[in-house]
Amino acid sequence: MKNSKLTSPEKLARLKGKLLKQRQKQRPIITVCAGTACVACGCVPLTAAFREALKENGLEDKIEIRTTGCHGFCERGPLVVLQPEGIFYQQVKPADAKSIIEQTIQNGELVEKLLYRDPQTKQVLTHEKDIPFYSKQMRLIFGMNGHMDPTSIHDYIALGGYAALARSFLEMQPEDIIEEVKKSGLRGRGGGGFLTGKKWATCRKAPGEPKYIICNADEGDPGAFMDRSLLEGNPHAVVEGMIIGAYAIGSHDGYVYVRHEYPLAVKNLNIAIEAAREFGLLGENIFSSGFDFDIKVSRGGGAFVCGESTALMASLEGKIGEPRAKYIHTVTSGLWGKPSTLNNVETWANVPMIIEKGADEYAKVGTEGSKGTKVFALTGKVNNTGLVEVPMGMTLREIVFDIGGGIIENRPFKAVQTGGPSGGCLPESALDMPVDFDTLTEIGSMMGSGGLIVMDNLTCMVDLAKYFIHFLQEESCGKCTPCREGLRQLHHMLEKVTRGEGGVEILDDIERLCMVMENASLCALGSSAPNPVMSTLKYFRNEYLAHLEEQRCPAGVCKDLITYSVIEENCTGCVVCKRACPVDAIEGEKKEVHKINSDICTRCGICLAVCKFDAIFVE
Amino acid sequence: MTLPQAPLQNILDKHPHDESSLIMLLQDVQEAYRYLPPEILVEIAKTLNVPKAKVFGVATFYKAFSMEPRGETEIKVCCGTACHVRGSTLIMDEFKRTLGVEEGGTTEDGKFTLEAVNCVGTCAMAPVIVVKDVYHGHMTVNKLGKLLKSLNPKKAKTTGAKAS
Ligand SMILES: Cc1cc2nc3c(=O)[nH]c(=O)nc-3n(C[C@H](O)[C@H](O)[C@H](O)COP(=O)(O)O)c2cc1C
Ligand code: SF4
Ligand code: SF4
Ligand code: SF4
Ligand code: FES
Ligand code: FES
Numbered sequence: 001m002k003n004s005k006l007t008s009p010e011k012l013a014r015l016k017g018k019l020l021k022q023r024q025k026q027r028p029i030i031t032v033c034a035g036t037a038c039v040a041c042g043c044v045p046l047t048a049a050f051r052e053a054l055k056e057n058g059l060e061d062k063i064e065i066r067t068t069g070c071h072g073f074c075e076r077g078p079l080v081v082l083q084p085e086g087i088f089y090q091q092v093k094p095a096d097a098k099s100i101i102e103q104t105i106q107n108g109e110l111v112e113k114l115l116y117r118d119p120q121t122k123q124v125l126t127h128e129k130d131i132p133f134y135s136k137q138m139r140l141i142f143g144m145n146g147h148m149d150p151t152s153i154h155d156y157i158a159l160g161g162y163a164a165l166a167r168s169f170l171e172m173q174p175e176d177i178i179e180e181v182k183k184s185g186l187r188g189r190g191g192g193g194f195l196t197g198k199k200w201a202t203c204r205k206a207p208g209e210p211k212y213i214i215c216n217a218d219e220g221d222p223g224a225f226m227d228r229s230l231l232e233g234n235p236h237a238v239v240e241g242m243i244i245g246a247y248a249i250g251s252h253d254g255y256v257y258v259r260h261e262y263p264l265a266v267k268n269l270n271i272a273i274e275a276a277r278e279f280g281l282l283g284e285n286i287f288s289s290g291f292d293f294d295i296k297v298s299r300g301g302g303a304f305v306c307g308e309s310t311a312l313m314a315s316l317e318g319k320i321g322e323p324r325a326k327y328i329h330t331v332t333s334g335l336w337g338k339p340s341t342l343n344n345v346e347t348w349a350n351v352p353m354i355i356e357k358g359a360d361e362y363a364k365v366g367t368e369g370s371k372g373t374k375v376f377a378l379t380g381k382v383n384n385t386g387l388v389e390v391p392m393g394m395t396l397r398e399i400v401f402d403i404g405g406g407i408i409e410n411r412p413f414k415a416v417q418t419g420g421p422s423g424g425c426l427p428e429s430a431l432d433m434p435v436d437f438d439t440l441t442e443i444g445s446m447m448g449s450g451g452l453i454v455m456d457n458l459t460c461m462v463d464l465a466k467y468f469i470h471f472l473q474e475e476s477c478g479k480c481t482p483c484r485e486g487l488r489q490l491h492h493m494l495e496k497v498t499r500g501e502g503g504v505e506i507l508d509d510i511e512r513l514c515m516v517m518e519n520a521s522l523c524a525l526g527s528s529a530p531n532p533v534m535s536t537l538k539y540f541r542n543e544y545l546a547h548l549e550e551q552r553c554p555a556g557v558c559k560d561l562i563t564y565s566v567i568e569e570n571c572t573g574c575v576v577c578k579r580a581c582p583v584d585a586i587e588g589e590k591k592e593v594h595k596i597n598s599d600i601c602t603r604c605g606i607c608l609a610v611c612k613f614d615a616i617f618v619e
Numbered sequence: 620m621t622l623p624q625a626p627l628q629n630i631l632d633k634h635p636h637d638e639s640s641l642i643m644l645l646q647d648v649q650e651a652y653r654y655l656p657p658e659i660l661v662e663i664a665k666t667l668n669v670p671k672a673k674v675f676g677v678a679t680f681y682k683a684f685s686m687e688p689r690g691e692t693e694i695k696v697c698c699g700t701a702c703h704v705r706g707s708t709l710i711m712d713e714f715k716r717t718l719g720v721e722e723g724g725t726t727e728d729g730k731f732t733l734e735a736v737n738c739v740g741t742c743a744m745a746p747v748i749v750v751k752d753v754y755h756g757h758m759t760v761n762k763l764g765k766l767l768k769s770l771n772p773k774k775a776k777t778t779g780a781k782a783s
Binding site for chain 1: 637638639640641642643645646673676677680681682683684698699700701703704705706709712713716717736737738739740741742743744745747754756759760761
């Protein structure tokens with residue numbers, strides 16, 4: 001099919017019809033997830049093996065192989081889904097390609113060993129949609145990932161892509177779009193949860209030309225990867241959202257600021273932008289409406305603070321990414337001093353759906369104050385690590401236990417951290433709280449970008465607070481004193497706590513310093529930095545006290561407070577640990593109980609990892 | 620040491636010569652030379668007509684840039700939150716000890732640079748390290764020794780590799 005410019009919405013609709021017909025002919029499809037995690041565990045040789053096997057069986061023309069973005073269930077990668085049936089194979093090795101083709105594709109038999117077995121019920125499940133990890137989700141934004149090749153604009157259009165854009169241009173005035181977005185209740189997914197429609201309205205009205213719109217793909221939260229997976233797996237949704245936003249706001253220049261470690265996201269995004277230009281969806285005179293808009297992609301320099309709106313804009317201008325005071329908001333004076341609208345990747349990806357479904361339909365999902373769904377990076381000590389999309393208002397318990405499948409090795413749940421470095425740790429008592437913007441803030445955490453890290457009894461909460469403060473200390477731009485010096489001192493004090501020093505009084509100092517930072521920092525990096533500390537102090541004070549009063553780390557993490565020893569009854573004298581210890585801290589003869597010399601031991605954990613008899617004890 | 624001029628010229632030709640291109644230019648230079656040689660920064664300042672101080676300011680502000688040559692092999696230890704709670708500190712400490720460098724440091728022989736990075740998107744296999752674009756998941760201090768040994772047999776003599 002020759003690609004020609006889609007000069008009108010009608011042409012788009014016609015193309016879609018044609019593509020759908022073609023798609024019907026081409027089935028079945030072998031979908032191979034090629035998201036980052038699946039690539040890391042070998043989907044590239046797997047895809048090659050499929051091609052080889054198809055060729056061997058003379059099926060190249062009858063069956064399509066589609067490599068897609070992340071399906072979310074990274075824990076079980078590489079994933080293969082056979083469409084149209086939705087047969088779900090997990091942890092597929094290149095050697096399995098042949099049996100899938102010969103058994104399932106040709107004979108309709110399932111390859112038993114590749115099916116998912118529910119760890120709880122032991123039930124073997126065949127279809128993607130039946131697996132609890134998926135069935136409890138609501139994949140409105142992320143669901144498309146599994147059905148398309150992100151580098152194919154045809155795939156996106158066939159699935160209904162750019163229909164919202166057509167609708168905006170055909171049926172709506174810019175003001176109507178803003179009204180619709182306002183009515184949908186959409187709040188920014190980048191952290192603060194600002195009302196998107198309100199932001200757009202202010203920017204549209206702000207005096208000054210040109211106006212800029214920007215997509216924040218800096219994704220600085222060190223434990224989150226949904227923006228990345230959206231850009232990698234469904235870049236057109238973001239592009240479409242941005243074009244609609246640009247039309248609504250009256251902007252002709254868009255930017256996407258992408259975190260520098262995301263080369264695949266940059267690549268797929270650039271392919272998408274190029275294709276959109278080729279089809280006339282970006283560039284001059286979109287849909288013959290006289291409206292022009294184009295997007296530039298800019299790679300970040302690797303600084304967390306550049307996720308902050310004013311710092312991001314400074315960075316786009318080629319400057320050092322330092323935030324400025326926001327007496328004047330960026331919607332009035334942003335990039336190059338012009339009115340600018342900044343939204344997060346996921347926020348932009350929500351826009352087409354709002355326009356297509358209508359605000360009322362969209363707003364049926366979610367809670368009073370938080371509409372729609374949210375994608376979370378569910379990670380840590382949870383069985384099903386991956387990206388999950390749930391309606392706002394689902395409880396943490398449902399996310400962690402129903403979707404996440406509970407804690408690894410059935411250990412006790414301790415806490416869940418939301419909101420990244422600006423967020424907080426929530427204890428078991430918060431598990432039944434609905435997850436939405438307001439509830440999370442109320443209980444001392446925040447939505448943030450959507451990291452959701454689960455912790456068990458082997459995670460030390462003081463160490464975790466120290467981890468975040470260390471991260472922020474490294475990332476503070478250093479412009480204002482409360483943040484720059486405050487973080488340094490805070491880290492210093494937490495370090496003392498992890499060594500069991502400083503006495504209980506140090507907690508007062510910590511709290512006082514947190515208060516100063518909260519109130520006196522110039523940007524939200526500094527003012528929200530105390531959250532990880534304050535929330536752990538609030539809910540896990542006992543752990544701080546154990547360090548300070550008993551010089552004990554209950555989780556067995558803080559190196560200065562733990563000792564490694566050998567459990568005599570369990571030790572078989574196999575000498576493995578002695579050979580492995582890098583500092584020769586272990587003594588013992590063959591077949592005799594070994595002993596660890598704690599003066600020499602550096603607490604590196606190797607002996608614990610190598611002992612096959614559970615004979616190493618940490619306390 | 621004289622630096623090859625060719626990549627620089629290509630890079631300069633690729634971008635418009637104004638301040639807003641600075642970061643992108645530096646990114647390309649970093650990629651081509653594996654660090655930002657000072658003489659090139661001076662050259663860039665001249666070409667873009669931006670004060671030298673500004674160029675050096677930007678070059679030292681962002682983590683993507685390095686003012687010293689990086690090692691042939693970059694070892695990236697993911698220290699993202701998910702990896703942290705699954706024990707990346709132990710991995711990092713062991714690398715520091717065996718390579719004899721701090722975070723961000725390069726070994727004396729110029730072979731390895733040890734780097735802490737944030738979430739690399741594969742939390743399902745936490746803790747993760749990335750060596751030459753290959754992801755190694757579910758890392759343990761024990762596996763680390765074997766890996767180092769395979770990369771550089773001489774260097775890794777003193778590690779947990781002994782266990783293998
Ligand atoms: C230190 C800091 C880091 C931030 N990092 C990000 C980020 O990585 N991605 C993001 O979308 N928003 C980030 N934000 C929030 C942005 O400043 C901004 O509020 C957001 O991009 C606006 O988009 P939204 O309304 O769609 O959420 C950060 C804010 C601060 C203070
Ligand atoms: S609060 Fe921290 S990051 Fe923000 S401007 Fe001040 S020093 Fe920079
Ligand atoms: S590895 Fe375990 S069982 Fe073997 S000697 Fe060491 S402590 Fe004993
Ligand atoms: S923790 Fe490390 S240093 Fe200590 S005894 Fe075990 S292997 Fe040796
Ligand atoms: S990368 Fe394949 S499921 Fe996430
Ligand atoms: S935190 Fe290490 S891969 Fe995500």
